[in-house]
Amino acid sequence: MRAVLDRLFGRAVAAKFTLRAAKPEDLPVLSVILAECTKAAHWNPADFFAYSCDVAVLDGYVAGFVVWRETYPGETEILNLAVQARFRRRGVAVALLRSVIRAHPGEIFLEVRQSNKAARRLYHSLGFEEAGIRPEYYEEPPEAAIVMRILS
Numbered sequence: 001m002r003a004v005l006d007r008l009f010g011r012a013v014a015a016k017f018t019l020r021a022a023k024p025e026d027l028p029v030l031s032v033i034l035a036e037c038t039k040a041a042h043w044n045p046a047d048f049f050a051y052s053c054d055v056a057v058l059d060g061y062v063a064g065f066v067v068w069r070e071t072y073p074g075e076t077e078i079l080n081l082a083v084q085a086r087f088r089r090r091g092v093a094v095a096l097l098r099s100v101i102r103a104h105p106g107e108i109f110l111e112v113r114q115s116n117k118a119a120r121r122l123y124h125s126l127g128f129e130e131a132g133i134r135p136e137y138y139e140e141p142p143e144a145a146i147v148m149r150i151l152s
Contacts, residue, residue: 017058017092019099022048022065026055029062037082039116042140051079054099056092063087066096074106081110081119097126101152108152111145113138123148 022030030045030053051069055062064083071077078100083092101108111134112119128148137145 017056017063017090017095019054019056019095022053022055024049026062026065030055030065033062033065033082033084036085039113039119040082041080041111041138043080048080054096056083056087056096058087058090058092061087063090064092064096066100068100068104070104071109076100076104076106076108078108078110093122094126097122101126101150105152107149109147109149111137111147114144114146120146120148126150 027045030048034040034042034045048065048067051067053065053067055065057063061084064087065081066078067080068076068078078097081093081096083096108128109131110123110128112123114133128150130146131149132147134145134147136142
């Protein structure tokens with residue numbers, strides 16, 4: 001039934017996807033994903049490789065990415081997360097986040113735009129809690145960041 005509804009409303013049925021470390025040849029698609037995601041932190045995708053960057057591959061396409069770093073033993077920070085619009089609502093972001101959570105026991109932090117209610121709901125659903133606020137943290141447009149954390 002779900003497949004029929006997805007086809008009726010223009011969404012393809014999700015196929016299995018795999019997670020892997022990003023490669024330099026992924027840069028063009030990472031740039032496209034970032035350009036599509038107006039609420040994601042916008043920085044040069046080439047800079048992702050200064051940290052750890054994992055991608056989700058769905059139907060042969062890089063569907064999304066997560067950038068993270070270990071800031072201290074037992075402490076990890078998620079720096080960026082984005083999923084291509086055509087692959088959203090298929091569990092890609094959840095899988096990317098869970099892979100970081102599972103691989104890094106301890107505290108995991110992230111910042112999210114205060115207005116990004118969908119992302120905040122997603123993070124809450126995975127167990128993240130709001131830990132603070134950073135006024136005027138983001139630019140273009142200026143906006144506060146909600147600091148969230150989970151103890152994995």
